[in-house]
Each structure stands twice: as C-alpha cells, then as structure tokens.
Amino acid sequence: MDNFLIILFMLSFIGIIISLIRPSFIRFSSRKSAMKVFIPLLLGSFIFIGGLKEGFVFLFSLLFLLSLVAMIIGLIRPSLLKFSNRISAMKVLFPVFLASFLIVLITTDPVEEQRTDQETVQEDAVEQKETEETENAEEESEEQKNKNEDENAAESKSKDDREEIHNEEKENTNEESDSSSVNKQEENQQNNTENKNDSNTSNDESTNESTDSESDKSPSNEAKGTTATVTRVVDGDTIEINLNGMIESVRLLLVDTPETVHPSLPVQKFGPEASSFAKKMLSGKKVQVEYDGPKRDKYGRLLAYLWVDGKNFNEMLLREGLARLAYVYDPPYTHMSSFTKAQSEAVNAKRGIWSIEGYVQSDGFNTVESETETKQSNNSSTASTETNASGSSAYNGPYNPHGKDRDCGDFDKQKGAQAFFEAAGGPEQDPHRLDRDGDGTVCESLS
Template structure:
C-alpha cells in the first residue's frame, strides 16, 4: 500500500503532466481534508483528537491551503459555445474577411482609376499643347498673310499717284506697240477664259458709273472696280461730270443691267476701298475690253503686270484711237493721269448742265446736313462718322442714292453705314 500510492501519483503526474499532476494531488488533498473536517466535527475521537477544537486547528489550515492552491492552479473552464454563437462568430469572421477583400479590391480599383485619370490628364495636356501649337502656327500664318496684304495695299496706294500705263503718244513713239504687237495678238483677242479662270457667276444689281459695277455674288452685294480701265467721272465728289462719262455709264447700264456675269480675278482681289478688282464677262465678251474698244475708257492702273488680257486690251484701245472714237475724238483730252479739263463746246455745255443739276441736287440735299464734313469735299467712309444718322445725312447731302460719290451705300438699299448705332 505504501508503494502503490506513490506509484499512482507518479503515474498521474507522468500522464497528465507536471501541472495537471499537482492540481490532481492538491484536489485530492482538498477532498480528504474536507472529509476529515466533517469527521472531526462529528466524532473527533476517530481521528484521535480529544475534541472538535483541536481537530479544527489541525484540519482547517490543511483544507484552506489545499483549496487555495487548487483554485489558483486550475484553469477556468470555458463554457461550450452554442450553434447560434458559432454561426454568429463565423458570420462575423466571414464579414470581416469580405470587408478586407472589398477594401483591397476598392484600393486596387482606385489605384487603376487614378492611373487612368493620370493617363487621360496627360493625354489631354498633350492635346491642349498640340492645339495651342496649331493655333500659334495659324496665328503666325494669318499674321504673315495680313502683313503681305498690307504690303500689297501700301504698294498699290503708293503707285496710284504715279503715272498710269503708256498713253497714246508713248505708244506711237514705241514701235513695239504697233504692228508687231497687233499681229501677235490677233488670235489672242478672241480667246475666252475657261470656267476656272472666270470664277463664279454673279448678277449685276447696280451701275455706279462706267467702271464701277454693283453685283450680287453668292448672296452678298459687292462693288466691282473693273481692272485696267478708267472711264470719265460722273459721280466724283471733287470733279465735274467729264466728257463721255455719262456715255460710259449709259453703255454699262445698257450692256450689264440685270445680266448674269462671270467674275474673273487677275492679281490682288480687292483695292484699298474693299472693292473687288476683276474683269466682267457678259454673253461671252469681256466688258472691260468692250469699254476700251468703244472709246469710253482708257487703259490704266497697270500695277501688277503681267495681266492676262493686257495684249487684247492694248489692241482694243489702239482700234479706238485710230478711229478717233469716244474719248479719243477730243484732242488732248486723255492724259497719263486721267482726263484733261479741255472739252469741245458741245461736251462742255453738256458737262456744265450736268454739273449744275448735280450741284443743285447736292445743295438742296445739304440743307439738312450740319456736320463737320463737306459733302462735295474729299472722299469719306463710314469710319469718319460716329453715328449712322450722321452718315445718312451726309450721304443724302452728297447726292443720295442717285449719285453716292463717296460710295457709302455699298449694297444699294439707300441706307448707309448700317453697322453704326
């Protein structure tokens, strides 16, 4: 028995481990001391104690010590989880796992989105830079084009005050302008431009004078200054009606009024007044050349040679000169810079009558105008006026729609400078 008890205790310690063996040992001691205390209270003599008090003095400390040791060394017993708690914990754990995965996915999506936005922003920046460069190049091209146009206008303005093309006397002194020129242009005078050369078709809406024609071109009212020809004045603000000026205007009205014409450009497209510079073709004939052949215009304003129809125009003028037709019928009338004031008695009378009528019309109209400009003075444009009504009063004082020497009524509707308030 003395050997069995130590072996039994050693077996428990070996099998359960050191801690579990001590817990078992003190638990057993606790149970034995508890039983001994009960016996000592009931019959202390069985345990060889004289009375209960002496039994308690010995057994109670053993009981208390073993109880405290067991209480300290024993692990708390976990309560078994129910199925509901297990399900809840599993759900919480799964939710936490899903949240973690979602957070990772969102982080990845945000990262991809940021990369896409950065790429898009970089692309937009490149596009903006490309557009800016294109706009800069276009602005440079427009600036260069504007500079060229200004230079051409300046050159044209400077040369307008110089001598025109060779007059009759100069042509007679130059043998190259006679038979050799005429022979080389016999076939050229009959040439007609192709559709590409003619440009677009327009409708004549107004005859200002012999060399200035109003047209409707693609829905826009334009004023055409005929290339290479100069007819005597009828509506000039500072000149009287010149000989054969009314005849040139009458010929233009008879030939062109309401007709469909082809507009052909040759060199700069517009003059400093914004008028188109062109040849007009009507019924297959060049109207500019017709004026020269009829002796109603002189060959002039040769600023940008060579011109397409220069040879045929020279021949047409030579025919009129040789026949003493129109302006060539008055000796000394045609000058290198225009037309001389010397006229025949008949022409002088007609010119004086026309000038008187024109002056009366202007005088009667000028009574309503009290502006700073002289209606019969130098040429004016819309930029000289601050308000439309002032420009309109000046226009009516200068002769109104019938004459318009300042060419303020570009569209021929009777109202001028509509862009002014």
C-alpha cells in the first residue's frame, strides 16, 4: 500500500510538471484542467504517506521546488507561464518560493537534535541493559548464597546425624560389651566348676550344648577381621600370613602346642603332629584373621584367631589334642567357652597330648626323653655348634643364639643380627624367624 501511494505521488508530481510545460502532451486542453486532476491526487497521496507535520513539511517542500522550477521557466520564457514579462513572473513566483523555503526551514527539526534524541534513546537502552545485568547478577549472587547456606545446613545436619548415630552405636556397643563380659564371667565360673566335678553329667551336657551353639557360628558372625593368605607354617601355633601385601607372623590366641623349632628346647612330643596338622589345614589357604584383645605381643607378632573353611583353627587344635588352653592374660575372651569345651573333649577322649599322663603342665609340657633321644639331641647340638664355629661369621654378641626368641628389634646393626642368625643355625633352621623372605640376609632394614 505504501509503495502504491508513493508511485501515485510521483506520477502526480510529474503530471503537474508536464501540465505546466505542455498540457496537450497528456491530453489536457489547458493547464487549469490538468491542475484540477493532478493537485488533488498529489495532496491525497501525500497525506496518506506522511503524518500531519511531516505532510506539511513535504507539501511546502514540494511547493518550494515547484516555485523554483517556475521561476527558472519565468526567467527563460515567461510567456509559457502566461506572464507578459520576467518581472511580472518574479513578482508572483519569488514570494511563493521564499515563503515555502522559510516554512520548510522552520518546521524541519535540526539534525543535531535528531542525533541527540537518538543518542538519548541509545543511552537509555544501555542504562536499562546495565541495570538488568546488575539485577540479574544480584539475583544469581543471592541464589548462590541461598544455595550455599542450604548446602551448609544440610552438611551440618548430616554431620549431626552421623555423630548421633555414632554415639548411639557406641552406647549400644558398650552395653553389649558389658553384657558379654558378665556372660563370659558366668560361663568361665560354670566351666571351672564343671572341670572340678566331671561326675556331674547334667552340667556337662548343658555346657556342651552352649558351646556347640557358639562353635557352629560362621566366621561372618565371629571373625570380623580381614582376609589373608597363609604363606608359611612355622610350627603348630605360629603361622606366617600375607596380610594386605605384607608378611606378618601370627601367634595363635589362647593355644600352646609342643615345640619343634624352639632355640632352647628339644622337639617335644606331638609337636611335629601339631605342625603337620597346621600345614595340612592352612598351607596356601585363605583365612580370616580375628583379633581379641591386644593386637600384638612384645615380639611384634599378631595375636589372633584364624578361621579356615568356616572353622576356628585355634579350637580345632584343642579338639584334636594337639594344643593346650594357655596364656589367658586379658579375659574375657570371645571364644573362651567353646575352647574350654573343645579341650574337655580331648581330655576325656585322651587324644594327643592328653594321652600321656602328666605330660601337660600348667606352664607348658613335661618333656620325658629316652637316653637315646637325649644323645641324639646332644649330638645334633654338637654338630650344629661345630658347623656354626666353622662358618665365616662368628657371633660374639650379648644374646645366646640358642636361648630366648629374638627379633630384629633386639639388634642395632644388621651385621650383628646376621652373625646371630648364622650362629643359631642359619637359613636351614632359622629358629628365631629372622629371615622372613628366605634370601639368607636378615634384618635388611637395619643399617
């Protein structure tokens, strides 16, 4: 529609120019008849194209242009515009030209004012944008702050909940420990009475039922330690395991088997049987390590129960008559009742160490050797001494190689530990278990 009005306006303007010059060219008899047609078209199209103010500006601009054209024609050929001479033409056309020029000049806004308005609009838009960005940033900051406060509150609440749960568990553990201690003391008193009064059959049966129930418990309930692999069986009650990538020596809790590798004692009866049983049941197997009381002894060995194939190996030694119940230093113990029952079974059946009257003592085993065994032991000791004397490293240290059990912590230098190791029998015997990795060099951590 706008394009149509613009075309109509231009055609009307051209028609007016042609009518003033030669109206017959567009089939009008006179200029007046042509103006009656083109001027209304020109004004109408102009009014529709622009607003009121813009329309007047445009109208007087057109009048200014028409009067300028007419003045040029009047100066060249005044008769064409029906003026008798140039002066009469100027008297009419020049006032029209001047008036239209002044009106256009007055009504037209200065360019600088337009530019100022545009700059004002742009500045307002920039300020509005900056204000919106500032508000958005403040809102994001407020949201982040609220989020952080919510996270802190949630974390604090979670921490409080964990502490409350921990305190409740601790209280429950203390209550269970107290209850367990009372129950264990009562069971110990009952078992002592039963050992003194073997003739009381009803008490024995009651005790057997109680301990059977405890023995049947799976290691998932009892053995709450970690899993390890048996790497070496030293003797019946000393086992080496691979625990979390480290080789550890384990002294089995509450049991004592006859000696086979003790540096100051001969091989005791049923000691080899206990070692063989341990090798058969444990060698290379996965075991669960359960602690009960102090975790290590003064030699740095772990004090623990070993569970294999769902059974407590300490208890198995007692039941087979290959060990005695011993070293009850820090009662109450978790499996004291079942261990007492297992030993009672072996005693009554006269299994293993209980088959020799008077062999088991309160402090160990009463070694009774024949003269032949004594001579063999002496000869073996003499041969070992001669071998050590002929060795390349003589030991002159403060410890007896065939005396009390020693470990690397007893030595200041690796050289002294190595001489002690060789004097005690070297890698063939190693009664003190100083060569853990079997390479013939001991206590490598010492300088």
